Amino acid sequence: MWNQRHAQAESLGQVADVLAQNIHLITPGSSALDLACGRGANALYMAKAGLNVTAWDLSPVAIARLTAAATAEGLEITAKVRDVIAKPPEPETFDLIVVSYFLDRGLAPAIAAALKPKGLLFYQTYSQAAVSDAGPTSCEYRLDDNELLSLFDSLKVRVYREERLLGDTQQGWRDRAMLVAEKL
Numbered sequence: 001m002w003n004q005r006h007a008q009a010e011s012l013g014q015v016a017d018v019l020a021q022n023i024h025l026i027t028p029g030s031s032a033l034d035l036a037c038g039r040g041a042n043a044l045y046m047a048k049a050g051l052n053v054t055a056w057d058l059s060p061v062a063i064a065r066l067t068a069a070a071t072a073e074g075l076e077i078t079a080k081v082r083d084v085i086a087k088p089p090e091p092e093t094f095d096l097i098v099v100s101y102f103l104d105r106g107l108a109p110a111i112a113a114a115l116k117p118k119g120l121l122f123y124q125t126y127s128q129a130a131v132s133d134a135g136p137t138s139c140e141y142r143l144d145d146n147e148l149l150s151l152f153d154s155l156k157v158r159v160y161r162e163e164r165l166l167g168d169t170q171q172g173w174r175d176r177a178m179l180v181a182e183k184l
Contacts, residue, residue: 004061012069013041016100018124018178022159023049025120025180030095035084035111036102040066040077047075051096056082089114098122103141108151115183121155123148124178129164131174148179155181 019042026032028050034043039062043055047070055077057063063079070077088110089097095116103125115121126135128142136142149160159180163172 011041012039012044012065015041015045016098016122016124016178017173017176018122018159018180019045019098019100022122022180025158026051026096031093031116032096032098033089033094033114035089035097035099037066037079038062038101040069040079042098042100043077043079044069044073044075046096046098047077048073053077054094055079056084058083092116095119096122100124101126101135103143105151109154112152112154112183115155117183119183120158121152121179121181121183123152123181124176126175127162127164127177129175131165131169134175143177148177152179152181154183156184157181 030051032046032051032053034040034046034053034055037043037055037057040055043053043066047053055066060081063081066077066079085104085107088107091113093114096119097111097114099111111121126142128139128144145164149157161173162177163174
């Protein structure tokens with residue numbers, strides 16, 4: 001399913017808002033992981049920002065597209081096919097980990113552990129309180145209210161946004177939650 005989706009997609013995707021809005025928190029030259037990277041928009045963005053980027057995804061098609069794009073742009077990215085659920089990142093390996101539109105709750109402790117001291121987690125995915133049809137239909141792959149905070153409660157919150165269904169739902173940042181958290 002994922003190979004077909006990545007093969008048919010017209011673009012490499014969009015950079016996650018949590019990354020685009022908060023990249024200034026990271027020092028150039030830091031080691032970064034784009035976990036479950038898809039076609040690699042986040043990985044490319046981080047490489048352009050001067051980070052040492054590793055990108056993992058289960059789909060060989062996604063990794064091939066990312067590798068081709070990185071080569072075409074003269075960017076160095078270590079992109080690998082990797083089942084991150086079966087083989088999560090090793091402890092204290094990265095200064096930054098980005099997770100965008102991927103949710104496996106059981107992986108949260110390994111993601112937090114994979115950060116080096118003072119490392120940052122940038123996480124963005126869909127919430128159960130939604131005003132559109134964007135994202136997965138199953139609650140298994142959508143966050144409950146403040147769930148992202150509890151999944152990473154061992155980290156210090158630096159940025160958090162989740163508007164839910166408050167106020168005028170036609171405005172604002174809806175359907176998603178974002179977190180930037182630091183490992184102390």
